[in-house]
Amino acid sequence: MIEFNNVTKKYSVGTQALKGVSMQIEDGEFCFLVGPSGSGKSTIIKLITGELKPTSGSVHVNGYSLERIRKREIPYLRRTVGVVFQDFRLIDNMTVYDNVAFAMRVVGAKNQEIKDRVPYVLDLVGLETKSRRHPSELSGGEQQRLAIARALVNNPSTIIADEPTGNLDPARSFEIMTLLQEINNLGTTMLVVTHEKDLVEQFTNRVITINDGLISSDRMDGHYEYENQ
Amino acid sequence: MKINNLGYLLKEGFRGIFLHGFMSFAAIFVTVACLLIVGSFSVLMYNVNIMVEELNQTNEVMVYIDETLSESDARSIGTKINLIENVQMSTFKNREQALEEFIADHQGDEAFNGVEAEDLRHRFVVTLMDNSQMEKTVAEINQIEGVAKITAAYELAEGFSTLQKILQIVSIIVIAGLLVVSLVIISNTVKISVYDRRDEIAIMKMVGATNGFIRLPFVVEGFSLGMLGASIAFGLEWLLYDVLVKQIETMDSLQMFQFVPFQQLLIPMIATFAATGFFVGVLGSWSSIRKFMNV
Numbered sequence A: 001m002i003e004f005n006n007v008t009k010k011y012s013v014g015t016q017a018l019k020g021v022s023m024q025i026e027d028g029e030f031c032f033l034v035g036p037s038g039s040g041k042s043t044i045i046k047l048i049t050g051e052l053k054p055t056s057g058s059v060h061v062n063g064y065s066l067e068r069i070r071k072r073e074i075p076y077l078r079r080t081v082g083v084v085f086q087d088f089r090l091i092d093n094m095t096v097y098d099n100v101a102f103a104m105r106v107v108g109a110k111n112q113e114i115k116d117r118v119p120y121v122l123d124l125v126g127l128e129t130k131s132r133r134h135p136s137e138l139s140g141g142e143q144q145r146l147a148i149a150r151a152l153v154n155n156p157s158t159i160i161a162d163e164p165t166g167n168l169d170p171a172r173s174f175e176i177m178t179l180l181q182e183i184n185n186l187g188t189t190m191l192v193v194t195h196e197k198d199l200v201e202q203f204t205n206r207v208i209t210i211n212d213g214l215i216s217s218d219r220m221d222g223h224y225e226y227e228n229q
Numbered sequence B: 001m002k003i004n005n006l007g008y009l010l011k012e013g014f015r016g017i018f019l020h021g022f023m024s025f026a027a028i029f030v031t032v033a034c035l036l037i038v039g040s041f042s043v044l045m046y047n048v049n050i051m052v053e054e055l056n057q058t059n060e061v062m063v064y065i066d067e068t069l070s071e072s073d074a075r076s077i078g079t080k081i082n083l084i085e086n087v088q089m090s091t092f093k094n095r096e097q098a099l100e101e102f103i104a105d106h107q108g109d110e111a112f113n114g115v116e117a118e119d120l121r122h123r124f125v126v127t128l129m130d131n132s133q134m135e136k137t138v139a140e141i142n143q144i145e146g147v148a149k150i151t152a153a154y155e156l157a158e159g160f161s162t163l164q165k166i167l168q169i170v171s172i173i174v175i176a177g178l179l180v181v182s183l184v185i186i187s188n189t190v191k192i193s194v195y196d197r198r199d200e201i202a203i204m205k206m207v208g209a210t211n212g213f214i215r216l217p218f219v220v221e222g223f224s225l226g227m228l229g230a231s232i233a234f235g236l237e238w239l240l241y242d243v244l245v246k247q248i249e250t251m252d253s254l255q256m257f258q259f260v261p262f263q264q265l266l267i268p269m270i271a272t273f274a275a276t277g278f279f280v281g282v283l284g285s286w287s288s289i290r291k292f293m294n295v
């Protein structure tokens, strides 16, 4: 579960990125986070992953209180939250298989677990036949699938995606969003930041709209509204 | 740490070394050079310390007592001598003992045949704690009533003590300076490794690897560089020492210098080199990762 209570965030240079955000995302939910550029979406994600601390208010993520989390607990928080970015962030000198296995290895998984789990996850995202390729030998959509596989492999209860379709054409975007929906159907909480109005409306999930550091609407009907205001 | 991780960490650590072959070579080379100089200064200091110690034992101050004093009066001056700060020990010798030694020293020398005990003075053989202070201490002993004359070899004693002190100071400066140089070089080598792999580090942080886990391959890399440098330097030092000592011992003008065989230095040298290699390697890598850890 993700819970924000009256959260503000002021960057050291003085930008007030969040001005009092309260929201609650239950386990198993699929939630879009939309809003204009600079409204504070990425800031919210960084607060969830413990990259930033709130200036005031409280942030609870999967049982951790982020406003007072200790540095050495952060890795354990992050194992409960898989993250997918617009720019994929893959390691090109590793194969597709190793990119995913790497994420397991560095949190101390056993070799046998890795051998069992990686093919399963690659199969889930549709990359089972490309496990020996390198990321540069994949299309943009495939690279994003790989990034999703990596976010998924340690079985986090939550996946957060910051504009996961920003670099993809509409058809690829739809495929990626469908994949995220399928993963959500398997029980993973999903928070997806996006600019793509059409996609949001196609998927009719909960939509939280943020405007200038404040939540301006929170609807359950897939309605994408900030451009109308 | 689970055993299958250990394999991974070692592999990653060594990968760094080969990936940056030239930098690693440079780091090892500099570490070897530094340790060689550090080691040479250490063994030199060790040998000079031993020489000075031996010199202290042979370098005695003779304090002759006024011949008008009786033996028991002369003997009582010993307590006053012992009160002087720099005095380590004083041994009393009466005329008869002095004569015996005199005869033993000048056996077969006709010129001294007629010497009697009455012609000699009672005396104290005094050893000092710090020979570089000999002149000052002798002056103090001279103040004591009943002391007639003092003989002492200032130059040799003070010369050696001064040499020892200068050597100590220079050694400490050189050793400290070179350790810092090795540290910086290893740290920079590992920094390149860290920089090369900053994307991997960012991903490790993102998926929840602990700082210790992220750091370890780099510490292994720094440790290996330090230890490799230390081992090479140790071998070279041994070789160099044996060659040099043999050279010095065959030179007549340097007969007064006595060197201990390297075997006698083996354990302290191994300990010093290993500790330095470890310290330089681990600390160097540790410091270079720190700022990349706050992601």
Ligand SMILES: Nc1ncnc2c1ncn2[C@@H]1O[C@H](COP(=O)(O)OP(=O)(O)OP(=O)(O)O)[C@@H](O)[C@H]1O
Pocket (backbone or CB within 6 Å): A011, A012, A013, A015, A016, A017, A035, A036, A037, A038, A039, A040, A041, A042, A043, A044
């Ligand atoms: N590291 C930072 N230091 C200072 N100000 C920052 C920093 N990161 C973001 N900001 C500011 O905080 C505000 C919110 O930024 P944020 O990245 O959360 O926006 P966003 O909603 O993700 O925008 P976009 O849709 O363009 O990604 C912006 O005004 C931005 O300039």
Ligand SMILES: [Mg+2]
Pocket (backbone or CB within 6 Å): A041, A042, A043, A162
């Ligand atoms: Mg953003």
